[in-house]
Amino acid sequence: MGSNPTDGSICTTATRAVFLMVELWYWEYYSSMNMQLLLMMWAGHYLSDYALQPAYMAEQKAYALKTSEGTHALTAHASIHGLAAGVITGSFAAGLAVGVSHWVIDFGKASVLIKRNKRQGLYGINIDQLLHFVVILTVWLIIT
Numbered sequence: 001m002g003s004n005p006t007d008g009s010i011c012t013t014a015t016r017a018v019f020l021m022v023e024l025w026y027w028e029y030y031s032s033m034n035m036q037l038l039l040m041m042w043a044g045h046y047l048s049d050y051a052l053q054p055a056y057m058a059e060q061k062a063y064a065l066k067t068s069e070g071t072h073a074l075t076a077h078a079s080i081h082g083l084a085a086g087v088i089t090g091s092f093a094a095g096l097a098v099g100v101s102h103w104v105i106d107f108g109k110a111s112v113l114i115k116r117n118k119r120q121g122l123y124g125i126n127i128d129q130l131l132h133f134v135v136i137l138t139v140w141l142i143i144t
Helices: 010-026 033-051 055-063 068-089 092-110 125-143
Strands: none
Touching: 010 033, 033 068, 033 125, 055 068, 055 092, 068 092, 068 125, 092 125
């Protein structure tokens, strides 16, 4: 089992994400509420990226701007991220920034319209997650 969100490990990933989010609220040694917010945003990202992304959505989002189903799948996925970020931070602007950037980053990673060396997308999962973390870190720095 790899890190593929469609390989049947969604329940395990969701359980880990939920436990992480719950534990972050109760750990007393996190004296900084700002650090706790950053960790909650990151946990919300993983929950949205894996547990809240069905296999159909993960497969279809590669066809964004090529088919209407692909565009709707990617938009729904990015909207889930924006909603999670907005709820966690309590900021509409933060949610909007995370959602829009997530759409652009995932389009660059998965789109069949972008071909590089007979592979779709410009980069793989590691660069994708790094870019998402940079966005989350930037939003966190702005709102704290």
